[in-house]
Amino acid sequence: MIHINHVTLQAGDFRLENASFQVPTGDYCVLMGKTGCGKTTVLEAVAGLKKVESGQIMLGQQDVTTLHPRDRNVGYMPQDGALFNTMSVSQNLSFALQIRNADRQVIKKRVDELATMLEITSLLKRQIHGLSGGERQRVALGRALSFHPTTLLLDEPLSALDDRTRDQMCQLLENVQQQTGVTVLHVTHSQQEAERLAQWIVRINDGLLTTIAGRRPNRTQSVQTPSSAELAPQDTGALSKRRNSTASNEPPNT
Amino acid sequence: MAEPITSRTSSDRPFLIGLAILGATYISLIVGMLGADLLYLIVHKQIKMATIEFLWDDAGRLLHHGDKVTTQYDRRGLTIRTHSEQHPATIFEYLPVENEALKNSPATRFSTPMLGIAKTSSAADMPSVFQGPQAKLVFHWAEPVELTLLELSGIPINAVASARFLDVDGQLVASREIQGRTNGTLLEFSGKDKKQSGIQNVSGLELALPRGGFVSRIKYLWLGRARADWETDYPLLSRLAYNPLTAALQKPEIRYATKLSLISCTITAIFSLWLAIPIGYLLSRYQFRGHNLIDAIVDIPIVLPPLVVGLSLLILFQFVPRGLHDRVVYEIPAVVLAQTMVAAAFAVRTMRATFDQIDSRREEVALTLGCTRFQAFTRVVLPEARKGILTAATLAWARALGEFGPLLIFAGATRMKTEVLSTTIFLEMNVGDTAAAVAVSLIMVTGAMIVLIIARLWGNRAAI
CATH class of the missing domain: 1.10.3720.10 (MetI-like)
Structure with missing residues (x-):
């Protein structure tokens, strides 16, 4: 579960105040909004790369607001992948486990496992230079998943890909989510992606957050259908400084 | 009626040529700078000035009255002999006169050491000056030199010494007749303004001193080292082996x-x-x-x-x-x-x-x-x-x-x-x-x- 609880963020000119939303464990949430509306900043706050001014971020049952990024058990995949250029594909995949001083056999097994799941077995020995855009995204995804994180944060993972590759990646992301049961927070500005992948959609609009259910059935829906009232935006009314008004809208608790 | 559109011929050539000129100027300056250094080393003629005043030999030892001089200056390419082994080239310097007999003979008292011909080769005897028509100091250089200065003293008035300058093959390059004077003779071959050069290509000097006389100073320009035999055969190799670098x-x-x-x-x-x-x-x-x-x-x-x-x-x-x-x-x-x-x-x-x-x-x-x-x-x-x-x-x-x-x-x-x-x-x-x-x-x-x-x-x- 990702629980953003009345969080205030500041990054450059952009400011998000008193934002709240929740993603149930194992669900796929797409965070949408215009360019520069602070989607990435929210993601960074969850990863621990950006300090929150106030509020609380919960991952599962743990309050991670002040935790170091390494202690959050969060897989992060930034926009361009940000692969480690000086390492080979398999070194990229095994990096997190090596940092954790995992056994060599364990590392090898995990790398093979990831390569099979992401269909990049043939790339393992390759250097990062010369990988195609789709291949890079797969490697970056594998690296983010390598240490069995509970939460996966994707920052525009499909934006640089051509249509065909994007389609394949969408399929892959869906499969990965189902296989690993990881909670996904996916940032994009593409309506298409949101419709294809989202079980929940959080929109940021002028500092206002709204949560609606996506097209894909989520786990909760299979149990209970949230009432339309619960999904409608609720203005907290507490803050209406210029554009920095805030909506807190929570999906039903699991 | 619309004006006829005159076709323009545009060209990027002046711009590109301008770039090329500026670029080429700088590049050629860089390359030329380094090339000039290299060229300088190759064409540079190493010339060293050697001044021999008979105070010390090339090993730095002080010379004293009566020392025989032959190969003491071979580090500067010079060997000195006389017309005969019996009468070696010897250093004379100031000594208080004890022997009355010597007083009448040509001067042997100088404030600085000088090179002359001794009467005998025996080291024990006080050297006295050999006189005779055949008396001759023979200088020989391993490398041809440019002789710039020769200072003689002690030649009696009315006596004449003669100097013959020889090249590598023993051919006469120049000769001088030197009249005796009381206060020594300075033969300066090269002018102070450097316009006039000394006597070039001198490999040998025969100095005839029939009525006595001494050499007190000799100056010449030379390569700075004696060349080995192979160097004349392979001048380029020699340049590589011996250059300022x-x-x-x-x-x-x-x-x-x-x-x-x-x-x-x-x-x-x-x-x-x-x-x-x-x-x-x-x-x-x-x-x-x-x-x-x-x-x-x-x-x-x-x-x-x-x-x-x-x-x-x-x-x-x-x-x-x-x-x-x-x-x-x-x-x-x-x-x-x-x-x-x-x-x-x-x-x-x-x-x-x-x-x-x-x-x-x-x-x-x-x-x-x-x-x-x-x-x-x-x-x-x-x-x-x-x-x-x-x-x-x-x-x-x-x-x-x-x-x-x-x-x-x-x-x-x-x-x-x-x-x-x-x-x-x-x-x-x-x-x-x-x-x-x-x-x-x-x-x-x-x-x-x-x-x-x-x-x-x-x-x-x-x-x-």
Whole structure:
């Protein structure tokens, strides 16, 4: 579960105040909004790369607001992948486990496992230079998943890909989510992606957050259908400084 | 009616030609500069002035009254003989006259030693001057020389000495008749204004002294060394083996300076990296109060006149404890410190640009993957900065090699102590030895080139 609880963020000119939303464990949430509306900043706050001014971020049952990024058990995949250029594909995949001083056999097994799941077995020995855009995204995804994180944060993972590759990646992301049961927070500005992948959609609009259910059935829906009232935006009314008004809208608790 | 559109012929040619001219001018200046150095070494004729005054021999031993002279001057290519083994060439100098008989014979008392012909070859006897029609001093040079000065004394008035100058094959080049005078005869062959040169190509000199007389001074220009037989057969090889460069490399001072330069530049490069990597990273990644101030401060050594850096260091060390001051100032640590002051600033610039180019996302990903900041820095950032680190080290090294102003003031220019290659050029130019200065600068060029090439090779391999 990702629980953003009345969080205030500041990054450059952009400011998000008193934002709240929740993603149930194992669900796929797409965070949408215009360019520069602070989607990435929210993601960074969850990863621990950006300090929150106030509020609380919960991952599962743990309050991670002040935790170091390494202690959050969060897989992060930034926009361009940000692969480690000086390492080979398999070194990229095994990096997190090596940092954790995992056994060599364990590392090898995990790398093979990831390569099979992401269909990049043939790339393992390759250097990062010369990988195609789709291949890079797969490697970056594998690296983010390598240490069995509970939460996966994707920052525009499909934006640089051509249509065909994007389609394949969408399929892959869906499969990965189902296989690993990881909670996904996916940032994009593409309506298409949101419709294809989202079980929940959080929109940021002028500092206002709204949560609606996506097209894909989520786990909760299979149990209970949230009432339309619960999904409608609720203005907290507490803050209406210029554009920095805030909506807190929570999906039903699991 | 619409005006007819005149077709324009546009051409980019003037622009491109302009670029080419400007570029070619600069490139040819760079290449020409280095080429001229090289050419200078090849065409440079090594000429050394030899002045023999019979005070010392070539090994530095003092000559005394009665010493026989034959091969004492062969290091300067000169051997001296006489017409006969029985009457050796001998040194005469001032001695109080004890023997009345000698008083009437030609003068043997001089304030400086002189070369004449002795009556006997026996060492025990007090030498007296041999006289006779056949009396002759024979000078022979291993290499043809340009004779510029010959000073004779003690030739009796009304007597005539004659000098015959011979070339390699024994052919007469010139001859002189020398009239005796009371106060000696100075034969200056080359004018003081250097317009008139001395007697060229002299390999031998026969000096006939029928009624006595002495040589007190002889000056000539020569190659500086006796050539081996093979050198006449292979002149090019000889040039390669003996040129200002090899001569410079044989000088102990220059060897020392080369060694000190190589070592101090390497230490400086290491120190510079040691300072530049943390500072560059800090400036590139973190925004904090005084960020801009620090950014400006690290630029100061770049914009400061080099002499000011040296002087300021010197003044700074007026305020440190005496023990530290004495260990640093005018000692080798001063060389490294002065070099580091400037070189590190360039390294900081380079490292900062390098870190700026490395996407900080990679470190952030590394953090989420379980790294501490330190681990992210050493495992992700440093490997990616490899090329920049190499560039910074190269730049610092090359910069340190050329450092001169601060060294002169802060470390001094003591030979065999704080003399680095740039100091050597200064010192050699000061004593007028342009050839040695050019040779040393070529050593520096070579060193810098090697470092540059190594950096390029490594850099490229890292990129692949």
